[in-house]
Amino acid sequence: MARLTYLEAGKLALAEEMRRDPLVWAVGEDLGRGGVFGQYKGLAEEFGSDRISDAPISESCIMGAAVGAAMMGTRPVVEMRFSDFALCAVDELVNQAAKARYMFGGQTRVPLVVREPIGIWRSSAAQHSQSLEAWYAHIPGLVVVTPATPADNRALLKAAIRCDDPVVYMEHKGLWPLEGEVPEAEEVAEIGKARTVREGRDVTIVAWSAAVHTAEAAARSLAGQGVEAEVIDLRTLWPWDREAVLASVERTGRLLVVQEAVSVAGFGAEVAATVAEALHGALKAPVRRLGAPRIPISYAPPLEDRVRVTEEAVAAAARGLTAAAA
Structure with missing residues:
Protein backbone atom coordinates (compact mmCIF):
# COMPACT_ATOMS: atom_id res chain seq x y z
CA MET A 1 0.00 0.00 0.00
CA PRO A 183 -2.91 -0.29 -3.44
CA GLU A 184 0.44 -0.32 -5.19
CA ALA A 185 -0.86 -2.92 -7.63
CA GLU A 186 -3.17 -1.65 -10.34
CA GLU A 187 -6.86 -1.72 -9.47
CA VAL A 188 -9.65 -0.81 -11.88
CA ALA A 189 -13.00 -0.36 -10.13
CA GLU A 190 -16.30 -1.74 -11.37
CA ILE A 191 -18.58 1.13 -12.34
CA GLY A 192 -21.98 0.75 -10.67
CA LYS A 193 -20.75 -1.09 -7.57
CA ALA A 194 -21.25 0.46 -4.12
CA ARG A 195 -18.92 0.04 -1.14
CA THR A 196 -20.03 -0.80 2.39
CA VAL A 197 -17.96 1.56 4.52
CA ARG A 198 -19.30 0.32 7.85
CA GLU A 199 -21.69 -2.48 8.76
CA GLY A 200 -24.63 -1.95 11.10
CA ARG A 201 -28.01 -3.38 12.04
CA ASP A 202 -30.14 -0.38 13.02
CA VAL A 203 -30.19 2.12 10.15
CA THR A 204 -28.73 2.39 6.64
CA ILE A 205 -27.01 5.66 5.72
CA VAL A 206 -26.39 6.13 1.99
CA ALA A 207 -24.02 8.85 0.78
CA TRP A 208 -21.47 9.66 -1.93
CA SER A 209 -18.46 11.94 -2.43
CA ALA A 210 -17.46 14.00 0.64
CA ALA A 211 -20.74 13.23 2.41
CA VAL A 212 -19.46 9.67 2.90
CA HIS A 213 -16.93 10.93 5.44
CA THR A 214 -19.59 12.95 7.26
CA ALA A 215 -21.80 9.86 7.42
CA GLU A 216 -18.93 7.68 8.63
CA ALA A 217 -18.06 10.13 11.41
CA ALA A 218 -21.73 10.24 12.44
CA ALA A 219 -21.86 6.43 12.51
CA ARG A 220 -18.89 6.31 14.87
CA SER A 221 -20.64 8.80 17.15
CA LEU A 222 -23.88 6.81 17.02
CA ALA A 223 -22.07 3.59 17.96
CA GLY A 224 -21.14 5.18 21.27
CA GLN A 225 -24.84 5.77 21.87
CA GLY A 226 -25.90 2.22 21.10
CA VAL A 227 -27.03 2.80 17.50
CA GLU A 228 -25.25 0.74 14.84
CA ALA A 229 -25.45 2.48 11.47
CA GLU A 230 -24.52 0.83 8.18
CA VAL A 231 -22.83 3.32 5.83
CA ILE A 232 -22.91 2.75 2.07
CA ASP A 233 -20.82 4.78 -0.39
CA LEU A 234 -22.59 4.64 -3.75
CA ARG A 235 -19.35 5.57 -5.59
CA THR A 236 -21.24 5.95 -8.88
CA LEU A 237 -24.65 7.58 -9.32
CA TRP A 238 -25.32 6.19 -12.77
CA PRO A 239 -25.41 3.33 -12.81
CA TRP A 240 -26.07 3.10 -9.05
CA ASP A 241 -26.03 -0.03 -6.94
CA ARG A 242 -29.73 -0.41 -6.28
CA GLU A 243 -29.30 -4.02 -5.13
CA ALA A 244 -26.76 -3.16 -2.41
CA VAL A 245 -28.93 -0.40 -0.99
CA LEU A 246 -32.11 -2.49 -1.02
CA ALA A 247 -30.34 -5.42 0.65
CA SER A 248 -29.04 -3.17 3.42
CA VAL A 249 -32.37 -1.44 4.06
CA GLU A 250 -34.15 -4.78 4.05
CA ARG A 251 -31.91 -5.77 6.99
CA THR A 252 -32.09 -2.51 8.93
CA GLY A 253 -35.60 -1.36 8.06
CA ARG A 254 -34.52 2.29 8.02
CA LEU A 255 -32.91 4.60 5.44
CA LEU A 256 -31.21 7.97 5.71
CA VAL A 257 -29.79 9.47 2.50
CA VAL A 258 -27.12 12.16 2.96
CA GLN A 259 -25.96 14.55 0.22
CA GLU A 260 -24.12 17.87 0.13
CA ALA A 261 -26.18 19.05 -2.83
CA VAL A 262 -29.45 20.95 -2.50
CA SER A 263 -32.02 18.47 -1.23
CA VAL A 264 -34.75 19.53 -3.68
CA ALA A 265 -34.59 17.23 -6.74
CA GLY A 266 -31.22 15.86 -5.64
CA PHE A 267 -30.10 12.30 -6.36
CA GLY A 268 -31.07 11.38 -2.81
CA ALA A 269 -34.69 11.64 -3.93
CA GLU A 270 -34.07 8.86 -6.46
CA VAL A 271 -32.60 6.59 -3.80
CA ALA A 272 -35.40 7.40 -1.35
CA ALA A 273 -38.16 6.81 -3.90
CA THR A 274 -36.65 3.52 -5.05
CA VAL A 275 -36.46 2.19 -1.50
CA ALA A 276 -39.97 3.41 -0.64
CA GLU A 277 -41.41 1.72 -3.73
CA ALA A 278 -39.55 -1.57 -3.31
CA LEU A 279 -39.58 -1.99 0.48
CA HIS A 280 -42.58 -0.08 1.74
CA GLY A 281 -43.87 -3.00 3.78
CA ALA A 282 -40.47 -3.73 5.33
CA LEU A 283 -39.69 -0.21 6.55
CA LYS A 284 -39.74 0.44 10.29
CA ALA A 285 -39.69 4.23 9.86
CA PRO A 286 -40.25 6.73 7.02
CA VAL A 287 -37.34 7.25 4.63
CA ARG A 288 -35.40 10.41 5.47
CA ARG A 289 -33.19 12.69 3.35
CA LEU A 290 -30.61 15.26 4.44
CA GLY A 291 -29.26 17.87 2.03
CA ALA A 292 -28.64 21.57 1.64
CA PRO A 293 -31.48 24.10 1.62
CA ARG A 294 -32.46 25.55 -1.75
CA ILE A 295 -30.37 28.72 -1.45
CA PRO A 296 -27.13 29.94 -3.07
CA ILE A 297 -23.92 29.19 -1.21
CA SER A 298 -22.58 32.31 0.48
CA TYR A 299 -19.05 33.69 0.41
CA ALA A 300 -19.24 34.49 4.14
CA PRO A 301 -18.05 31.49 6.22
CA PRO A 302 -20.84 31.68 8.85
CA LEU A 303 -23.52 31.68 6.14
CA GLU A 304 -21.68 29.03 4.16
CA ASP A 305 -21.70 26.81 7.23
CA ARG A 306 -25.49 27.09 7.44
CA VAL A 307 -25.87 25.07 4.22
CA ARG A 308 -23.46 22.31 5.23
CA VAL A 309 -24.79 18.91 6.25
CA THR A 310 -22.87 18.18 9.45
CA GLU A 311 -21.94 15.08 11.41
CA GLU A 312 -24.24 16.25 14.20
CA ALA A 313 -27.19 16.65 11.83
CA VAL A 314 -26.66 13.17 10.37
CA ALA A 315 -26.40 11.60 13.83
CA ALA A 316 -29.53 13.39 15.01
CA ALA A 317 -31.53 12.27 11.97
CA ALA A 318 -30.40 8.65 12.40
CA ARG A 319 -31.30 8.73 16.10
CA GLY A 320 -34.70 10.11 15.18
CA LEU A 321 -35.32 7.23 12.79
CA THR A 322 -34.42 4.58 15.37
CA ALA A 323 -36.39 6.29 18.17
CA ALA A 324 -39.51 6.67 16.04
CA ALA A 325 -39.63 2.96 15.43
CA ALA A 326 -38.68 1.86 18.95
Missing part, protein backbone atom coordinates in the same frame (compact mmCIF):
# COMPACT_ATOMS: atom_id res chain seq x y z
CA ALA A 2 1.08 3.56 -0.68
CA ARG A 3 -0.25 6.58 1.18
CA LEU A 4 -1.45 9.21 -1.28
CA THR A 5 -3.73 12.19 -1.24
CA TYR A 6 -6.98 12.16 -3.21
CA LEU A 7 -5.38 14.60 -5.66
CA GLU A 8 -2.23 12.49 -6.07
CA ALA A 9 -4.27 9.33 -6.62
CA GLY A 10 -6.20 10.94 -9.47
CA LYS A 11 -3.00 12.20 -11.06
CA LEU A 12 -1.46 8.73 -10.76
CA ALA A 13 -4.47 7.15 -12.46
CA LEU A 14 -4.28 9.52 -15.41
CA ALA A 15 -0.53 9.02 -15.81
CA GLU A 16 -0.89 5.24 -15.69
CA GLU A 17 -3.63 5.26 -18.31
CA MET A 18 -1.66 7.60 -20.58
CA ARG A 19 1.36 5.29 -20.34
CA ARG A 20 -0.84 2.27 -21.07
CA ASP A 21 -2.80 3.73 -23.98
CA PRO A 22 -1.37 6.34 -26.38
CA LEU A 23 -4.93 7.33 -27.36
CA VAL A 24 -5.56 8.81 -23.88
CA TRP A 25 -4.91 12.55 -23.64
CA ALA A 26 -6.08 15.50 -21.55
CA VAL A 27 -7.32 18.95 -22.51
CA GLY A 28 -8.37 22.00 -20.53
CA GLU A 29 -7.38 25.39 -19.20
CA ASP A 30 -4.10 25.75 -17.29
CA LEU A 31 -3.04 22.12 -17.69
CA GLY A 32 0.44 23.07 -18.78
CA ARG A 33 1.12 24.73 -15.43
CA GLY A 34 -0.34 21.79 -13.54
CA GLY A 35 -4.02 22.64 -13.37
CA VAL A 36 -5.76 25.09 -11.06
CA PHE A 37 -5.47 22.67 -8.12
CA GLY A 38 -2.18 21.01 -9.14
CA GLN A 39 -3.85 17.79 -10.27
CA TYR A 40 -1.82 17.75 -13.53
CA LYS A 41 1.52 18.87 -12.10
CA GLY A 42 4.43 17.22 -13.90
CA LEU A 43 2.33 15.52 -16.57
CA ALA A 44 3.16 18.00 -19.34
CA GLU A 45 6.86 17.34 -18.76
CA GLU A 46 6.34 13.59 -19.18
CA PHE A 47 3.78 13.50 -21.99
CA GLY A 48 4.32 16.78 -23.85
CA SER A 49 1.90 19.45 -24.97
CA ASP A 50 0.26 17.19 -27.57
CA ARG A 51 -1.21 14.98 -24.85
CA ILE A 52 -1.50 17.46 -21.96
CA SER A 53 -3.11 20.16 -24.03
CA ASP A 54 -3.70 23.73 -22.86
CA ALA A 55 -6.88 25.26 -24.21
CA PRO A 56 -8.34 28.77 -24.47
CA ILE A 57 -10.91 29.90 -21.91
CA SER A 58 -13.91 28.51 -23.76
CA GLU A 59 -15.57 25.53 -22.12
CA SER A 60 -17.91 24.93 -25.06
CA CYS A 61 -14.97 24.89 -27.48
CA ILE A 62 -13.00 22.49 -25.25
CA MET A 63 -15.92 20.11 -24.88
CA GLY A 64 -16.94 20.25 -28.53
CA ALA A 65 -13.42 19.48 -29.74
CA ALA A 66 -13.09 16.63 -27.25
CA VAL A 67 -16.43 15.10 -28.30
CA GLY A 68 -15.29 15.08 -31.92
CA ALA A 69 -11.91 13.61 -30.97
CA ALA A 70 -13.63 10.87 -28.95
CA MET A 71 -15.89 9.99 -31.87
CA MET A 72 -12.78 9.67 -34.04
CA GLY A 73 -11.28 7.05 -31.70
CA THR A 74 -9.20 8.84 -29.08
CA ARG A 75 -9.97 8.93 -25.33
CA PRO A 76 -9.97 12.54 -24.16
CA VAL A 77 -9.96 13.54 -20.49
CA VAL A 78 -11.57 16.98 -20.30
CA GLU A 79 -10.78 19.26 -17.36
CA MET A 80 -13.61 21.70 -16.59
CA ARG A 81 -11.89 23.24 -13.50
CA PHE A 82 -15.22 23.65 -11.66
CA SER A 83 -18.51 21.84 -12.24
CA ASP A 84 -20.16 25.27 -12.30
CA PHE A 85 -18.10 26.26 -15.37
CA ALA A 86 -19.06 23.07 -17.19
CA LEU A 87 -22.54 24.52 -17.61
CA CYS A 88 -21.05 26.62 -20.42
CA ALA A 89 -20.54 23.33 -22.30
CA VAL A 90 -23.78 21.58 -21.41
CA ASP A 91 -25.05 21.44 -25.00
CA GLU A 92 -21.92 19.66 -26.26
CA LEU A 93 -22.08 17.18 -23.40
CA VAL A 94 -25.83 16.63 -22.97
CA ASN A 95 -27.11 17.05 -26.53
CA GLN A 96 -24.11 15.66 -28.42
CA ALA A 97 -21.87 13.32 -26.40
CA ALA A 98 -24.69 11.69 -24.41
CA LYS A 99 -26.85 10.99 -27.45
CA ALA A 100 -24.35 10.19 -30.21
CA ARG A 101 -24.28 6.43 -29.65
CA TYR A 102 -28.09 6.25 -29.81
CA MET A 103 -28.58 8.69 -32.68
CA PHE A 104 -25.97 6.95 -34.86
CA GLY A 105 -27.44 3.52 -34.20
CA GLY A 106 -24.41 2.29 -32.26
CA GLN A 107 -21.99 3.05 -35.10
CA THR A 108 -20.01 5.45 -32.93
CA ARG A 109 -19.26 5.84 -29.26
CA VAL A 110 -17.91 8.73 -27.22
CA PRO A 111 -15.23 7.44 -24.78
CA LEU A 112 -14.91 10.77 -23.01
CA VAL A 113 -14.18 11.63 -19.36
CA VAL A 114 -15.27 15.04 -18.10
CA ARG A 115 -13.62 15.94 -14.80
CA GLU A 116 -15.83 18.35 -12.87
CA PRO A 117 -14.63 19.34 -9.39
CA ILE A 118 -17.69 19.75 -7.17
CA GLY A 119 -18.66 20.86 -3.69
CA ILE A 120 -18.09 23.53 -1.09
CA TRP A 121 -14.56 24.90 -0.93
CA ARG A 122 -14.13 27.58 1.73
CA SER A 123 -15.39 31.01 0.58
CA SER A 124 -15.73 30.08 -3.08
CA ALA A 125 -19.30 31.39 -3.09
CA ALA A 126 -22.32 30.63 -5.26
CA GLN A 127 -20.62 30.15 -8.65
CA HIS A 128 -17.77 27.87 -7.56
CA SER A 129 -19.29 25.58 -4.91
CA GLN A 130 -22.20 23.67 -6.39
CA SER A 131 -22.80 19.93 -6.45
CA LEU A 132 -24.72 19.30 -9.67
CA GLU A 133 -24.47 15.53 -9.94
CA ALA A 134 -28.24 15.00 -10.13
CA TRP A 135 -28.39 17.03 -13.37
CA TYR A 136 -26.20 14.51 -15.17
CA ALA A 137 -27.75 11.40 -13.62
CA HIS A 138 -30.98 12.58 -15.26
CA ILE A 139 -29.49 12.44 -18.78
CA PRO A 140 -29.70 9.12 -20.70
CA GLY A 141 -26.30 8.20 -22.14
CA LEU A 142 -24.12 9.66 -19.38
CA VAL A 143 -22.23 7.74 -16.70
CA VAL A 144 -21.83 9.64 -13.41
CA VAL A 145 -18.97 8.87 -10.98
CA THR A 146 -18.41 10.40 -7.52
CA PRO A 147 -15.28 9.02 -5.78
CA ALA A 148 -14.92 9.58 -2.02
CA THR A 149 -11.47 8.18 -1.21
CA PRO A 150 -7.95 8.32 -2.66
CA ALA A 151 -8.11 4.61 -3.55
CA ASP A 152 -11.37 5.12 -5.42
CA ASN A 153 -10.12 8.25 -7.13
CA ARG A 154 -7.45 6.12 -8.71
CA ALA A 155 -9.49 2.98 -9.41
CA LEU A 156 -12.61 4.79 -10.62
CA LEU A 157 -10.77 7.28 -12.83
CA LYS A 158 -9.02 4.37 -14.54
CA ALA A 159 -12.39 2.69 -15.05
CA ALA A 160 -13.87 5.91 -16.40
CA ILE A 161 -11.06 6.36 -18.92
CA ARG A 162 -11.58 2.79 -20.17
CA CYS A 163 -15.36 3.21 -20.43
CA ASP A 164 -16.74 3.48 -23.97
CA ASP A 165 -19.46 5.95 -22.95
CA PRO A 166 -19.12 9.58 -21.79
CA VAL A 167 -18.40 9.78 -18.07
CA VAL A 168 -19.02 12.82 -15.88
CA TYR A 169 -16.34 12.37 -13.23
CA MET A 170 -17.06 14.52 -10.17
CA GLU A 171 -14.20 15.01 -7.68
CA HIS A 172 -14.90 16.95 -4.49
CA LYS A 173 -12.58 19.92 -4.10
CA GLY A 174 -12.59 19.57 -0.33
CA LEU A 175 -11.12 16.07 -0.65
CA TRP A 176 -7.97 17.08 -2.60
CA PRO A 177 -5.72 16.92 0.53
CA LEU A 178 -7.37 13.81 2.02
CA GLU A 179 -4.80 11.05 2.55
CA GLY A 180 -5.51 7.34 2.36
CA GLU A 181 -4.11 3.94 1.52
CA VAL A 182 -3.91 3.19 -2.21
